[in-house]
Amino acid sequence: MTSTLEEAREHARRQAGVSPLTIPATSATYLPDGVDAGTVLWDEAVPGGGYSARVLPRDAMLRVTDVEGDACVQLLVCSAANPGERLNVADTVKVQWQAYLGPDALLLSDMGRVLMTLVDDTSARHDCLCGTSNKRSNDGRYGDGSVSGPAPNGRDLLVLGAAKHGLGRVDVGPSINLFKSVRVAGDGSLAFDGAVRAGTHVQLRAEMDVLVVLANTPHPLDDRPDYTATTVRLTAWRAPRPDVDPFRATSPERLRAFQNTEEHVR
Amino acid sequence: MSVVLDEVLAARAPWAHVVNAGETLEIVDLGGNQAVDCILYDAHDHAHRYSAADTVTAQRNIFLVAGTQLLSNEGVPMMTITATTCEYHDTIGGACSRESNTLRYGHHTAHQHACVDNFLDAGSRHGLTKRDLVSNINWFMNVPVGADGTLGIVDGISAPGLAVSVRAEIDVLVLISNCPQINNPCNGFDPTPVQLRVTG
Numbered sequence: 001m002t003s004t005l006e007e008a009r010e011h012a013r014r015q016a017g018v019s020p021l022t023i024p025a026t027s028a029t030y031l032p033d034g035v036d037a038g039t040v041l042w043d044e045a046v047p048g049g050g051y052s053a054r055v056l057p058r059d060a061m062l063r064v065t066d067v068e069g070d071a072c073v074q075l076l077v078c079s080a081a082n083p084g085e086r087l088n089v090a091d092t093v094k095v096q097w098q099a100y101l102g103p104d105a106l107l108l109s110d111m112g113r114v115l116m117t118l119v120d121d122t123s124a125r126h127d128c129l130c131g132t133s134n135k136r137s138n139d140g141r142y143g144d145g146s147v148s149g150p151a152p153n154g155r156d157l158l159v160l161g162a163a164k165h166g167l168g169r170v171d172v173g174p175s176i177n178l179f180k181s182v183r184v185a186g187d188g189s190l191a192f193d194g195a196v197r198a199g200t201h202v203q204l205r206a207e208m209d210v211l212v213v214l215a216n217t218p219h220p221l222d223d224r225p226d227y228t229a230t231t232v233r234l235t236a237w238r239a240p241r242p243d244v245d246p247f248r249a250t251s252p253e254r255l256r257a258f259q260n261t262e263e264h265v266r
Numbered sequence: 267m268s269v270v271l272d273e274v275l276a277a278r279a280p281w282a283h284v285v286n287a288g289e290t291l292e293i294v295d296l297g298g299n300q301a302v303d304c305i306l307y308d309a310h311d312h313a314h315r316y317s318a319a320d321t322v323t324a325q326r327n328i329f330l331v332a333g334t335q336l337l338s339n340e341g342v343p344m345m346t347i348t349a350t351t352c353e354y355h356d357t358i359g360g361a362c363s364r365e366s367n368t369l370r371y372g373h374h375t376a377h378q379h380a381c382v383d384n385f386l387d388a389g390s391r392h393g394l395t396k397r398d399l400v401s402n403i404n405w406f407m408n409v410p411v412g413a414d415g416t417l418g419i420v421d422g423i424s425a426p427g428l429a430v431s432v433r434a435e436i437d438v439l440v441l442i443s444n445c446p447q448i449n450n451p452c453n454g455f456d457p458t459p460v461q462l463r464v465t466g
Contacts, residue, residue, distance in 0.1 A: 173399075
């Protein structure tokens with residue numbers, strides 16, 4: 001039934017199903033209270049083993065929702081105008097004197113500027129230390145960790161998302177995990193918290209035009225034998241910046257990061 | 267065993283050298299509490315490089331100690347710590363930069379020399395760019411994490427003459443910045459030279 005061009009075209013056209021992307025985005029219905037659908041830029045459900053990447057303008061809000069509670073989202077952020085300016089997880093934890101991301105935390109670039117701010121965070125279980133899986137580690141845990149197999153590894157998914165925006169493997173540096181946390185004991189040892197908590201979210205505000213690349217794969221310390229990552233929802237919208245920004249001066253270091261950013265986007 | 271290289275790296279200076287598989291790099295903290303920032307690259311594929319995250323995940327501990335395998339972003343052992351007389355080393359604190367110094371200490375530090383500039387200076391001679399810089403190793407640097415997640419650089423646990431030896435498992439381009447930071451205790455507020463010795 002696909003032996004002729006006409007039959008193949010009809011066969012292809014019969015396949016339309018439910019889209020993980022809300023098109024147009026302004027028809028999104030799963031929105032935070034107070035968000036006008038007309039301001040929505042992006043609304044997408046990313047399944048376990050999936051990835052997505054998108055350029056967001058300064059002042060956009062991005063809410064990442066762990067709908068079923070067992071997702072782990074790898075996040076990379078860079079400047080859309082100059083992708084060579086990118087998330088620096090070491091500076092992010094060191095400058096803010098805090099290893100654990102939570103409400104008010106900034107995602108800092110390697111140029112002393114703010115890429116995104118965590119303006120809302122009902123999860124507060126994230127990880128800046130462990131990065132993500134690679135093909136070798138997922139081969140070892142699940143048998144086949146390639147992106148063409150049943151247990152796609154986080155690193156190669158992030159490479160795909162970055163590549164769609166003209167970037168390469170060198171541009172996929174250390175990433176952040178959302179919704180699964182790691183805590184450090186006094187002797188330096190790491191404890192993983194993989195508990196399931198449905199419905200938590202993180203809301204990030206873009207502080208410059210940014211490229212965000214996200215994947216949804218099990219945390220590298222998730223020891224479960226089955227590849228487990230439930231669907232996350234990504235929703236972005238335009239939001240006005242308040243006249244008095246409550247996040248701008250929550251510490252001297254953060255204030256200077258905002259000052260550097262304001263000089264950059266002036 | 268033959269000595270391939272034995273030199274003193276001046277305070278504040280960069281260094282880059284290919285350590286071949288099977289060779290050992292020894293770094294001696296001559297003055298005590300001198301942070302030595304370091305990134306490793308596969309000598310034959312610079313996109314394949316050290317990953318702090320893979321390294322701490324694999325050993326489930328943030329501290330680099332004797333026996334630690336330094337893993338790449340593809341999970342491949344690049345070097346192994348075969349001996350260290352400094353109890354542990356850091357890999358979560360990153361490298362200082364002029365830009366991050368302005369956040370941490372104020373804009374008056376904007377023109378102070380920093381590790382990222384050392385990495386760029388030495389790395390650019392091997393074809394590396396800023397896009398190639400990732401979270402690094404900080405030999406002899408002490409970065410504890412408190413119970414509430416507070417993290418920072420505190421007084422070091424090294425001393426004059428303490429040393430670390432790392433054996434290359436593959437051919438590795440080793441990029442080093444002898445840290446010039448003067449605003450925190452990572453160099454005891456006084457950057458000093460270190461000895462670098464490669465044997466094979």
